[in-house]
Amino acid sequence: MAGYEYDLVITNGVCVTAADVASYDIAVKDEKIVLLAPSGSLAGANAEKIIDAEGGYITPGGVDCHVHLEEPAMFGKGSSSDTYETGTRSAIAGGCTTIVGFAPQQKKEPSLLKALADTHARAKGNSFCDYGFHMMVGNPSPEALSELKTLSENEGITSLKIYMTYAALQIRDDQILSVLLAARSNRMLTMIHAENGDVLNWLTDQLESKGLVAPKYHSTSRPTILEAEATNRAIALSSLIANTPILLVHVSDPGATLRIRQAQTAGQPVFAETCPQYLFLTRDDLDAPGFEGAKCVCSPPPRDKASQDAIWTGLRNGTFTVLSSDHCPFNYDDAEKGKMTCITAENPVGKFREIPNGIPGIETRLPLVFSSGRLALTKFVEVVAANPAKLYGLYPRKGSLIPGVSDADIVVWYPEGRRDITITNEMLHHATDYTPYEGRTVGNWPRFTIIRGKVVWDRDNGGVVGEKTFGKFFKRGPSSLGRIWETAQKQGAFDVATL
Amino acid sequence: MAGYEYDLVITNGVCVTAADVASYDIAVKDEKIVLLAPSGSLAGANAEKIIDAEGGYITPGGVDCHVHLEEPAMFGKGSSSDTYETGTRSAIAGGCTTIVGFAPQQKKEPSLLKALADTHARAKGNSFCDYGFHMMVGNPSPEALSELKTLSENEGITSLKIYMTYAALQIRDDQILSVLLAARSNRMLTMIHAENGDVLNWLTDQLESKGLVAPKYHSTSRPTILEAEATNRAIALSSLIANTPILLVHVSDPGATLRIRQAQTAGQPVFAETCPQYLFLTRDDLDAPGFEGAKCVCSPPPRDKASQDAIWTGLRNGTFTVLSSDHCPFNYDDAEKGKMTCITAENPVGKFREIPNGIPGIETRLPLVFSSGRLALTKFVEVVAANPAKLYGLYPRKGSLIPGVSDADIVVWYPEGRRDITITNEMLHHATDYTPYEGRTVGNWPRFTIIRGKVVWDRDNGGVVGEKTFGKFFKRGPSSLGRIWETAQKQGAFDVATL
Amino acid sequence: MAGYEYDLVITNGVCVTAADVASYDIAVKDEKIVLLAPSGSLAGANAEKIIDAEGGYITPGGVDCHVHLEEPAMFGKGSSSDTYETGTRSAIAGGCTTIVGFAPQQKKEPSLLKALADTHARAKGNSFCDYGFHMMVGNPSPEALSELKTLSENEGITSLKIYMTYAALQIRDDQILSVLLAARSNRMLTMIHAENGDVLNWLTDQLESKGLVAPKYHSTSRPTILEAEATNRAIALSSLIANTPILLVHVSDPGATLRIRQAQTAGQPVFAETCPQYLFLTRDDLDAPGFEGAKCVCSPPPRDKASQDAIWTGLRNGTFTVLSSDHCPFNYDDAEKGKMTCITAENPVGKFREIPNGIPGIETRLPLVFSSGRLALTKFVEVVAANPAKLYGLYPRKGSLIPGVSDADIVVWYPEGRRDITITNEMLHHATDYTPYEGRTVGNWPRFTIIRGKVVWDRDNGGVVGEKTFGKFFKRGPSSLGRIWETAQKQGAFDVATL
Amino acid sequence: MAGYEYDLVITNGVCVTAADVASYDIAVKDEKIVLLAPSGSLAGANAEKIIDAEGGYITPGGVDCHVHLEEPAMFGKGSSSDTYETGTRSAIAGGCTTIVGFAPQQKKEPSLLKALADTHARAKGNSFCDYGFHMMVGNPSPEALSELKTLSENEGITSLKIYMTYAALQIRDDQILSVLLAARSNRMLTMIHAENGDVLNWLTDQLESKGLVAPKYHSTSRPTILEAEATNRAIALSSLIANTPILLVHVSDPGATLRIRQAQTAGQPVFAETCPQYLFLTRDDLDAPGFEGAKCVCSPPPRDKASQDAIWTGLRNGTFTVLSSDHCPFNYDDAEKGKMTCITAENPVGKFREIPNGIPGIETRLPLVFSSGRLALTKFVEVVAANPAKLYGLYPRKGSLIPGVSDADIVVWYPEGRRDITITNEMLHHATDYTPYEGRTVGNWPRFTIIRGKVVWDRDNGGVVGEKTFGKFFKRGPSSLGRIWETAQKQGAFDVATL
């Protein structure tokens, strides 16, 4: 690109970061943001490419740290409909420039490193956007835990995910403590899926014994108290391990939210994530005719309107640190690895226990929330880009717009009022045969998605213009959000004798 | 006893019930209270025996519904030092006229009825006081749960106890739900020992791996958050089963107390018990020289002074419904079935994990609390006699002083200021070789204990004057405390589909 | 009555006290209960009069400690429609055997003793039932407060009432502290009407400025937060005066209830009262056609259904200590001293600000609550008789059934299922021209009301058969409820320097 | 400055905003920030002045929105020791580039505009830094409230302050509602000093009546419950006015903090401020020998260590939006307008009631908090600069570092580890004769303070190098923090009929 002063200039945009909303121009060179300058001042710059934002908003690229791709059957019978290729293609079309997926260790595997290697193999050369991995710990064996040091110090894996439910993944409270202790020693963040698995299984048995197996009973089998109870338990366990930081993933319930808030009020390093499904769907969406409700079967299930409001409030008042997609896609009309695997002669509208748990959403996350009008724009950027980057050790390369420091990962939105877009699955870029948001209208959409200075999505000219070999794996450092390690540091190493 | 109008008259006493404190006389005939009359008016009655209370307080006999006797090893290595004979002998000497013990089903036994029969065999003809049994459910098999109907309808067993800890007894959350559901259908009350067993085992492992095995680490291995967490979970589980009534036993922690209080504030049928060890002992008592601390090893362990105050407050404001002894005695200097079984060459001050969990207290319960001056006398009678009788279906025969209705189970106390008594193990009547309250001074003690009109304890003239064949088994009805079944009734049978 | 062993015997009843429900007979002599004996055993006694209760319930006579009679205009424009004569006549017809009315000191009066003397003059020889007085303190001048010693020690006045609203009565926070301090020194209980008067006046001004003056706006002018705020403030003030005991009167709001509960949870001596209007009426009752809503104008106003449920829960879980009528009667169709005083040419449906605040209810209190089926019977007796007697220093003469001690103040109810009674104002015995409960059906009613052994109400034979000269003034002692003075005692005299 | 491309370049610094910490260079032209560029890239720029930060932190200039200057006696007997000149001189020496002072309306003045004009007269030409005013409303007369429209629309006054204490300023709850309603209509933010004035006066009377008048009793007269109560009341009042936004100033008490947190948890627009005195001083500082404690007399008074920790936690978890100085200076050794005005022959150690309430702190605010190590740097910038600017309508010109938009208000700190500075009053630039932080050591201090591109403080070369004519008055817009007006907007105008 010799000859040009800049590789790219974006002029005439209103830039939004986690702190500021203001008009200024951005120049990019060698994959990095290199200059922020007064609005319009770079309109005539010597740049290979100049984008006139026409007054539209500019945000850092979305960072989606809860994405399931190409995973084996773990959450029911099916397996992911999206590969790294199709998932990341969908990501960039929705303004997402970095994802953190999961490297799943199965119960039968003693080692995490093997699972990591396998995941690398799946992703390498197949990602349209930058990426990293969380380790999903299905078997916290001594061997597995001993590998955390290598993972965090050499492999750039600085976060773990554990489950309090799902037969394939559920671990007991004592195992959780072992994970938390090892994570604390290695400055890794532990993500916790908090639902009481024993209880939901019992409820599912009860429902099945009464023949209540239609998709809507998925919601019945997971009452909110399940989530609040497990959340309370997870917080109690983390407090025992000298307040090691945890993140409660995909929180849906006001009761769980309140419990998290109380921990934060007391100064505990307890963080929380929510997802669009808890803001835009409700329990009623599972009660669609026939088997249709299966399209919204995820865990926890969407709740009611009042819960939606409580979750929005939690986003606004800071209870939720991040808003992720929990993209966990399964085809609907697919009897081999999709939602319909659970349909049999005996159960013509399926059997909710066997419906693969999860919904697609990586592409719709940003447009839905951006257009909702329910978050200040700075808060929007904070929860979808800046905080995820900080929380998961990608900052400051990702999640912000800092000259000389940040990768030029940028979304250019349409000028406000320009577009009303009705979501259809046809327009999306995943390999999944439906979207739970079919028919919803949003007021804006990423016009350009730019990764390390390269336009990979140009909605009006070619759509996906990036390549699946472009995305790079990122070794992540320890979480750098606020003073997340402060309590741990102050207390020193965990010492059981002081309890 | 022909010829006498009354078998017994007690004159000149100040009678205390759960509602009233006032001077009046009591006449007894054919095992029942038959008359309440103005103070002094029966002084010259035609009675076989007249007791002049000399202005001392008269209370209903103590009802102690948490008593472990002649149980096999379940809470560690040892087994009960008290038989039904020695335990109930101790009971009457401490003013207790009815106990409810446990009929323990072991994990390997599928049936409850067998366990009940065995327990009957142990108690029959060996009890100085009246008695009943709770079923201790170690294995909630379908067979066991199917027997609840028989137990409640025919056998007079209307309460169950389950454990969230102890290898020999711990059941999982789904099993707890099965128990709660079966209990609800049969109008049985479920008592729950709420400590997170998985977590305390993990902590114990950690402590042992550092060689921290002295008795005081028993307390370290069971931080309060364990109890608060399990309490929260138990309440969540009971709320799922359409608010079936539960009782949290031996609550020691202010956090657990607060959680219980919140449930009661919301109108849930959640009840709670505490015990003298949480009012009179602290964590420091486990930190005695050598192995001495083992004398106070029970679960949950005694906490700190602030916790004691919180528990007293909980008694006064009604959070606690009953105050029981949790008499669970093991000899101290006994390497075969007592506390010292855990002493080995390798562990000369023992290994707390193996110390049998429990302390004696059936005889000291009433004197300690009565003399404390920290409860109104009506509240004292409420929590040690009236409420236990109501909660466990013994009322109105037990726990009150109602003419024509109540058994003449009565304690006559010394006139106030008459006695200062220093507790020594020598003066107690259990078969256990120590008391954790050795050396404490109390201001009063039961002077006479009367069961069904018969003096069985006459402190100044013969001490234990009852016989071990006198105590009768009581078939208990369903709990009749307040409106305990109201929520359940209003909701009708549990219906999973409505969750 | 010579010649008879007993003046009165009640046989075949099911007696209910605050602790017990059981069948036994009662004998009465010289105004006192003198014997409790097995059911039926006194059927053939040598008694001047024998009542066969036919299996109906027997309760202690109702004690209503919140009654306004013959008061001047203080809560709006009107004045009481009931005199001591008509009010107490109504009381006995509703099963109430003792009332505590108010001796109102007006703002302009410096002395309380004068107000007391005036009230004595109104009541003396004009009361069908026994009675006492609270001092209503409108002007806490040094002179007034210096009289508390005389009031409590010589005059048998051991409780005060103060107001945080009403122009005629409202006192400021500093004045409240002065009252609380003086009350504490004299062991007097302070009753507090907790509504923020400044705020409701402001809201009333706002409503009036928009012409919104119909009765229903009375409710609008007093949103629940007003009550919760004032309740919080009252509790804060009492905590400052070394936790001197207070009673929040007529609590209607779940938020206020919660605040009270929190204080109780923390062990503060904070007590609370509620009234039938918050259990049986709602805000909708104020929105009747025309001026009819004025019939339900009282303060605080009735709330919504959810609030009713919360108040019932508060009764059941012990948050509320007493349930009083707050009988504060004004005629409806009375333009001189009743509700209609506020109707003018300009305001044809009245002006809610000037509607006298209060409703009649002394006669309906017991039947409504007894028949509701929402309280255990022991709890019913506790909150309508036993606790009021204890709280206001009338116990044990009033509020219980203790031989040799309690006055024979007794209500005999119809056997269950015998009567369905539709309430009409015509059947009531106050001098007020309406009841807010017109048309409601209750399942039971006091059949006999007995005061000090004398039948004063015989529903089926003569109705009111007592005399207005029969009721006696009672000098009350200090509150003897539970350990109400414990905190104060333990802390010693209030010492500002220790704050 | 013709000829230079930039007026000023700062190179080699680590820039901190509310969102980011990263190394980059800043260029300034015509009073604005005009370029952000990679670190070092502007080292050789064509600039009139180049500052090499040597790796030190760069922050936006401090915005201190709680500053009392040249005010008459309102908080006791004295009057401000600092004029606009001396106060703003002190400000810039401490890194503060904008202040918002108070335009005080006295009780006897009906108009706010007059008070504003007077304040303008005092400040004009006398301010080293930029400034604005809050209106301090002592008399919310209809006239005054009618002026809010002019104030907000024409005069750039978009915030009010009201008091719940101080004889000269205290307004009643109904007056508060009037202010809140008028403020809401004009999109003005209301700041509330929340202490219960009636109660503290009463307590002061009590203390004085016992001769307890030494400075330390100032703390005794203002127990924390006073503040928590008033805070609760203020929040209740704001909720009544359709959730109009309020800010609780100078919060010191954990109880008040919790109440604020609960409101935020519920989504109410309730904001809070704290100050260095609640982070660095305690109650013990008022208990110095002789009259020395008067140096720390401010209201609320500093609390205890546990409260300090709670306030730090509240800063970290977002409960506090801003951290201001509440610079309210009075000379100590000054019997005419300082602390010693209250010393008389009769009261040789003064009389705390008359001690002017307030302490100096404008210069020490940033160094103390920056050096504390207890806040993440982004959080530091958020609470001392970005949020104050947003909350008070100064953003984005103040409080951030946005090219083309933000004024070049910048602080350059020393490289970390370079300086240990012991605070003495001698080194400070106010006109007050003491600092409460005398002798404390801080690890850093503003090296350069730059306002609109001009260096006004150069610590190592001349110190204060700005001029008192440089500071400009700023007309402020409505608060633009987050979605502060959202609730109000959604509800539309306040409508009393909907309560």
Ligand SMILES: [Zn+2]
């Ligand atoms: Zn999950």
Ligand SMILES: [Zn+2]
């Ligand atoms: Zn997931």
Ligand SMILES: [Zn+2]
């Ligand atoms: Zn147990």
Ligand SMILES: [Zn+2]
């Ligand atoms: Zn036990």
Ligand SMILES: [Zn+2]
């Ligand atoms: Zn009232």
Ligand SMILES: [Zn+2]
């Ligand atoms: Zn009243």
Ligand SMILES: [Zn+2]
């Ligand atoms: Zn202030």
Ligand SMILES: [Zn+2]
């Ligand atoms: Zn101030």
